[in-house]
């Protein structure tokens with residue numbers, strides 16, 4: 499299992515500083531919510547972690563090891579907001595997942611999370627790893643489709659045959675197929691129909707608990723953060739303005755932006771066990 503740590507992270511786009519000196523931790527097996535208004539720098543921070551936005555200052559580590567500054571297979575995977583844009587429309591969903599699998603398989607699950615093996619960075623035959631056979635690769639793809647509630651018989655279908663919720667399930671499966679120790683979910687339900695948002699959130703919560711990855715959950719919706727997260731970090735103008743246990747921050751918000759975001763949340767019990775848009779975790 500893995501922990502993500504950001505120390506003094508800043509990101510600049512040209513002259514504009516979108517993120518300033520952010521410290522943030524996602525401890526092993528836990529869920530940290532990153533919340534803030536539009537333009538506060540949430541997506542920029544998520545992208546910086548996976549090498550999709552330039553890091554101008556600071557350190558980003560997983561289990562104390564600096565992350566590679568380029569996107570691809572790696573110990574941190576990001577699921578984007580819009581599954582209509584993030585999946586290759588020409589590729590079967592099974593092939594999309596197969597592309598994300600580590601290049602070589604390992605019999606040892608602990609070793610499968612080794613940063614270099616997971617990143618496919620080993621050249622030649624790393625000790626304890628072997629090539630996938632075609633049948634093994636197909637079985638692994640079927641396993642990931644099944645894990646996210648998509649019938650593996652649909653592996654040859656392209657994304658246009660799927661609903662938005664089903665596409666986001668495939669995007670989740672693709673991210674998990676890379677065996678990340680840390681998953682970043684960036685507003686993963688906001689492009690979806692309200693009727694399926696709860697099912698996707700339920701699925702994410704179940705997978706996080708079953709697989710035990712650390713989750714950085716990005717949202718502007720504090721009701722969803724309260725449902726999913728142990729810790730919450732509030733961003734405003736690219737800076738952290740408040741952080742702490744999710745229940746405590748929401749019970750006693752110290753910063754004005756947190757109070758504003760909270761004012762948009764319908765009254766819910768603090769210990770809500772169902773997502774705000776609750777529906778069963780079924781294929782949707």
Ligand SMILES: Nc1ncnc2c1ncn2[C@@H]1O[C@H](COP(=O)(O)OP(=O)(O)OP(=O)(O)O)[C@@H](O)[C@H]1O
Pocket residue numbers: 511514516534535536537538539540541542543718
């Ligand atoms: N590639 C880019 N080039 C220049 N500026 C950018 C770029 N991407 C984002 N920004 C700017 O950086 C700031 C933070 O954007 P970001 O998308 O990270 O915010 P956000 O909190 O995710 O907002 P939202 O919830 O609306 O997606 C915004 O002012 C945005 O306009």
